[in-house]
Amino acid sequence: MERIKVRQLCFYFVAMMPVAKLLVYPATLTYQSKNDLLLSAFVNCLAEGAIVALVMLLAKKSGKSLFALLENTFGNITAKIVYGVFALFFFASALLPFMEHKNFVLQVMYENVPSIISFAPFFFVCFFACVKGFKSIGRMADISLPIFIVAFAVLILLAFPHADFAALLPLQGASAGEVLRGSLFSANWYTEAAFLLFFLGHFEYEKRASVKVIASYAIGSAAVLLFLAVFYGVFSDIAIRQQNAVAQISKYTTSFTSLGRVDYLFIFAIALVMIFRLCVPAQMCVHCLCKSFGCKPMLPAAAVNILLLALTVFFNYSFLELQTLFTQRLWFLFALFAYALPAAALLLKRRGAHE
């Protein structure tokens, strides 16, 4: 149930990682960094890429799960507490993407169904995914890769003719402070290294695994940067108002032809991969709870999803406030859990007392 392959990790970084950054992130980044959004995103990618490399180094040196490493260093109780804290972090990091997706569903897919009614069944799918464990993440990465590549390529190709890349100039149009603020305030979209940390011990480190994973991360990041460039090229000054970037980016090409919005078919394909990606933090949360309490995933999965549904209902009309809270006030928490703690994991004892 809990095994994953290096190949699947690579596919995860290529296909599932970028989709989380295709909705609100581009507009938010434009708000902070203006035409220098690529620089901000690049800083994030570089930082997260470095943490991914460090975690892979840890995987190469120990081959143990994070729980085993924590247990070796601090003992069983502390390991359980750390997992409990991370469960809270994953719970929090799942909430904003859920809200993003709910708004995407409301604004892009429907005009006449209340968003809560249409979005609530998502939690059943998420519950099912949570019960299935890491194996489902890996196997969904296998499925996601061809879907993502085809859909992403078509959307970018459709948008390309209308992209004016001169809009990205002049470089350093925004101040260094704005670029850095853009990077820091988007920390909640960069939690992949924390996920990788929990995959430790659940995959067999094979020859050149680090190179493969880091290269895959680079490909995924390049896809995000390309998307941001095309996005800003298409919308430039009005990019800030394009909340569901992936649904907007190719609309001009299709509107000018008599084909209808055929790009919706590819947007739906991306949305399908998004569903798989959205489940990941919830699956991580359930994994941590199972380890902390030593229980089977059924009960924590139900509890986590019911709570997430309740919070989604609670914040139904407060997405902007929630986004501001998470991005502009609690960014340091995301940076701590997604960057600092995975890097600090290198300091954990890699050998147990009895070894």
Add this chain to the structure above:
Amino acid sequence: MKKLGNTCKENVAALKGILTSEDILVFAFETQDGAACAAIYADGITDKALLGEQVARPLSREKTPKTAQEAAKILQAPETKTETDPLKIADEVLAGNTALLIDGVAEAVIIGMKKLSMRAIMEPPGAIAVKGPREGFIEDLKTNMSLVRNRLRTPKLQFKTLTAGKQSKTAIAVGYLDGIADEEIVKKIVDKIECIEIDGIPDSSYVAKFLAERPNSLFKPTGTTEKPDVLAAKMLEGRVAILVDGSPIALTLPYLLVEDFQGAQDYFVSPYRASISRLLRFFGVFVSVFLPAMYVAAQLFKLQILPLSFLLTISGSVQGIPLSPSLELFFLLLVLEILIEASVRMPKYVALALSVIGALVLGDTAVKAGLVSSSAIIIMALSGISAYTVPDLVGTTSILRLAFVVVAGSIGTFGVLLMTALVLYYLVTADAYGVPLLAPFSPLIRRDLKDSLLKTSMYGLDKRPKVLQSKNKTRLRNKGGKVNHGKN
């Protein structure tokens, strides 16, 4: 139960005490020196001519044998064994064999003389091939085993014969190629069959239910085939075959979903043609499941997806229809299912009349009456026909199709996506006998992709499928197909 005694009369009485039915007959005769003999058999399933020729005639010309083994030597029957337990002897008689009892011998000789009226070996109606072998399995286990043996003339072909069903005592043969099939899987299958405790097994589909690792799954638990050539090919890949007496459908394990998209004919035509056929089948299933749902979702929620001219045509056709698109299509699909059910069961002489009713009255007239739109009829027909590109999945696709329409009608496109995600989550985590159902796509097995939705040439298929974990991995050694002239 008390074992057989030395007196023929008492033994016959003991067996008649167990086999009380009137169709269990006793053929009494004597040896040359006057010892009483009795052949007990079931009327209608035993070859009486053979009984006379191979049993009664030789024994009546010889002196009384002292043991059952000696008697077996006198008989001219190739298939004999001895038995002392009356209950087991009764089972053999009920299976169509003859029990020979001789005065002074405390054992019965069981002689294989089963003769059933069977249909001839013919092409299975559900798996018609334009190219390739046309023979199909019949209802007789031994004939089916011989059809497989005829195609795999190797001592490595093994059959383990088991019996299941308290009342039916159905014979089940588990066949595999020693050294190619995974022995653990063979053991697991044998163990599961031995654990079956049911009154009767009328068909192999009963056994399939017991072999399923997920009994409540919407998807098939085992592979099925009616053709010996297909079964032999699957066994050569490392699968295990299960043949059930009384059933013309053989089961294969482990089962992969992609098997249903592979036709027997694909291996007899060019790889390009085979690949196109497989992609068409996949597209057919995709259209069958998703087209009605997307039509409903597009009409209810996402009209922009349709080109303007197409949209105008559809909006013209749906004008004045009293039902909502989802209800309209749901009922049409329901009518389609009813028509299919009726056409399978109706007598052939009324089929034509009912086809006219189905096509004209329910289709054309319903559109003219304004009850349903012509576009919905087209969608229903396309979906219905497409499902039959993969006949083995029709049951599953028809259920999924209805479920998707309901979801599309209530939640729209996102509902369709959620349902797709749920089905995919289920499929990717559904492993049976240690083999993932969705392999070689998830988990991705590059080597096995060569014979999945696309097919390479025979030289490309030099290895057995990796997912089946066969010990003997190579199936084609001379990859280039070069003639080895050999140097002396």
